[in-house]
Amino acid sequence: MLKTAHAQTPSAPLDLVIFGGAGDLSVRKLLPALYMAHLHNNLPASTRIHALGRQPWDREVFLGFVQEKVTPFIAAAAREGDTWQRFLDRLNYVCLDATQSADYQALGQALQNGSDRVYYLATAPTLFTEICAHLASADLIDATSRVVLEKPLGHDLASAQAINDEVGRYFQESQIFRIDHYLGKETVQNLMVLRFGNTIFEPLWRSPYIKSVQITVAESVGVGSRAGFYDGTGALRDMVQNHLLQLLCIVAMEPPVSLDPDAVRDEKLKVLRSLRPMTVADVARDTVRGQYGAGASNGESAIGYLKEDNVPGDSGTETFVALRAHINNWRWANVPIFLRTGKRMAERRSEIVIEFADLPYRLFTDSPRQSVNRLMIRLQPEEHVQLQMMAKEPGSGMRLRPVNLNLDLESAFTERRAEAYERLLMDVIKGRLTHFMRRDELEAAWTWVDPILEGWAQLNEKPKTYTAGSWGPAASSALMAREDSAWVEEA
Template identity: 55%
Template sequence: MTKPSPRELDHPPFAFVLFGGTGDLAMRKILPALYAAHRDGLLAPDGRIVSVAQTALDTGSYLRWVDEHVKPHIPGTAIDDSVWRSFRERIAYVALDASQPEAFFSLGDTLGAGHGRRIFYLATGPALFVPICRALASAGLTEGSRVVLEKPLGYDLESSNAINDAVGQIFKEDQIYRIDHYLGKEAVQNLLALRFGNSLFEPLWRREWVESIQITVAEELGVEGRGNFYDQTGALRDMVQNHLLQLLSIIAMEPPQSMDADAVRDEKLRVLRALKPVLGEEIRQSVVRGQYHAGAIKDTTVSAYHAEPGVRQGSTTETFVALKVEVENWRWAGVPFFLRTGKRLAGRIAEIVVNFKPVPHSALGAMALRPGSNRLTIRLQPNESIRLSALAKQPGMGMTLQGVHLDLAFDQFFQQGRMEAYQRLLLDVIAGRLALFVRRDEQEAAWRWVAPIIEDWATQGNLPKPYASGTWGPAAASALLARHNTCWQEEEN
């Protein structure tokens, strides 16, 4: 038997089947990421992409659709026409109604034999996850394959478990890749490197030295034509249950024994299971729910949430959530974690802010006693960076302190280009690396923690507080931190 070449081992052959191949996610994220991997020489030469959707197109007309809708979302320099042409040659299109299991036999004919590992990416609504997986099984296409499930995986704990149970009857756990693209961001990877590759921070990464931690994922955009979907979901399900709790678990986790998938995910799971439940009256004290009204974003007037297409009249769906969270374990007991996410806010930003405690006594004046004088800011978007804030003496006479910053901007320090989150994650799926994907028990623990909040909102009539578009959310979100003698980072000045 001929041994595979090192290149074939590094970049194994594959057939990447993209359900929802005409959708927004495919055009904005998935196909641009696959193009970038192709351009960088990270895909096997015989790797194929088969896009699947209900729209009646042939491959030629689909490729023209791809030309129009994918190219604008490819970051970086100008697209090389020859590279783009060779990328298009990988792509085929199959028109298929996912609700008709017998149609999947034609997909099997298109895939044929060979071409390495089959990867089924379900960039569809969660209602189609189980029917697609069952139809793939009926057509004999699941043996040795992998399936990628996009969020949201269900509407609550019960529906999430129902999907996981049904998919788990067809695919083994190590074949299931539950994707959270925040875990693929360069700055999140660098958070792991910062914590576990340097002795400098580990002694400080605990309750004795950390005052509080903030996690913010803010968007300027509204629901962008997805009113029907978003009105059934809301910010708690769309962002907190997955992205923010995953980021929290990485910040708070213990050092894993190795970077193997289960070693990392075991430690994240321990954090999720250590989250202090938020119950009853404490929900009113520790959780802020908001909904954007009309306002201005960068001098452009935008409408209120209830005026968005697809949103129900009188909808109480939240577009903003802020929470105080506690991790009940030895390392973090008593340290508040403040989580915040929302749409139509004053800026597009995703960052983690670790506020270290001030010195216990200062001979240099009150500046050294201010909370937040020493902090670590990990910026996830728009520009990935790490900033360490400290105090230094101002030049001149006297001993006057001033805040200074040590910055690591990845795009300036490293000469090679950044790998986008989806590109990294898709390459991990092809290679069979699971560390950056969510295991079922992690997902279940996150749903279990948010469940009492969801139930309280549904039964107690806790209406969202209004906030003007272009602000940082309801005033109650600032009051939440003020009760703990702190504030959101942008409010300090």
């Protein structure tokens, strides 16, 4: 039986250990998030943050690195006074090669006696099992320890199961936090309240009242410094298997019996297990793979993927995926679910669009288009919820025009809105598992994704080239058109 961690405020000293402490994720996200938690007095007073890396630095050199590299990701106004210095006082650096068991003795000496320990593995997933084994050999794991695993967890179902098996030798399921930062976004968590804290949508949140669902996670940047990693991964593994499927789970899940972590994750698991498996014929018809070519992005010229550093000139890795999925249950019968993600897209945008069904009869014939109601949930770059309804245009006649009712969370609440990583790191510290993936969730997602990867391998087709700065290959629009739908920017 899976054990559930209960939320608690640690009374013992806390050691937060970041493997890959000088890496990109630590610099851009983790250390800034921890500083904001420190600034707002949300870290336990005795917290120490240990950054681990192979660089032969001492603590002073590391602090200089933090001053140079981390401060650009923190607003200058937030670093006024002595708060920044008090945060630096919490930091420590340990030179450690994660593959060398002898190096873990230095880590053990740096930790506080009797402390609760959080190990954040901001490394390549290939190191997860080795790190856990070395922590256990050095006697650095106990019942209060927690481990945070970054995505992607595995390359396919078999590798994910192998990682879970090995990590599970040293940590109980209630100690393992598989992080997906999208689940820490304020608007994603508000989606739970939108669905289950209001009566207005529940009667309509089903077939036949919903015509389709769109989930888009678009990035305007290219692969950049991640090219070496990305070329062996691709957009399906990097984004769909985790971020997009987790968003789909929250959209499609049934109401949980409580907010207990396992109650919520039980319902998400049901969604993943209800996804209709894809055959090779389904993959050929219902998926689109793309790869960006040269173009313009963010107002500047952009090279194609095959010209990026560390990308083979004949690479067949996809940087764009669009697909149509179906959920085999009563609530979502015959409702197409469209998932889309890509790099070098027209703009940075993450959103969920619920398109409600067409009216059964067109009464307002003066209007040149069919009336459309949409619920649009924007996750980034700004966060908002809009309900698109039809209204009469001013003047004579009965011409309709779409207008938006805005749920403006920023003006409605004066409280500070923490960033996703800050919110999730506080959940880890307090032992709250609700917004982290359970093992069976992760493996159910891979179970659905693996046949798509296998189908692509059998079809052996190159990704379709799309221009950098566009919305992807034209085939993704055709995918929607077959269901008499369109991506929201094309509607």
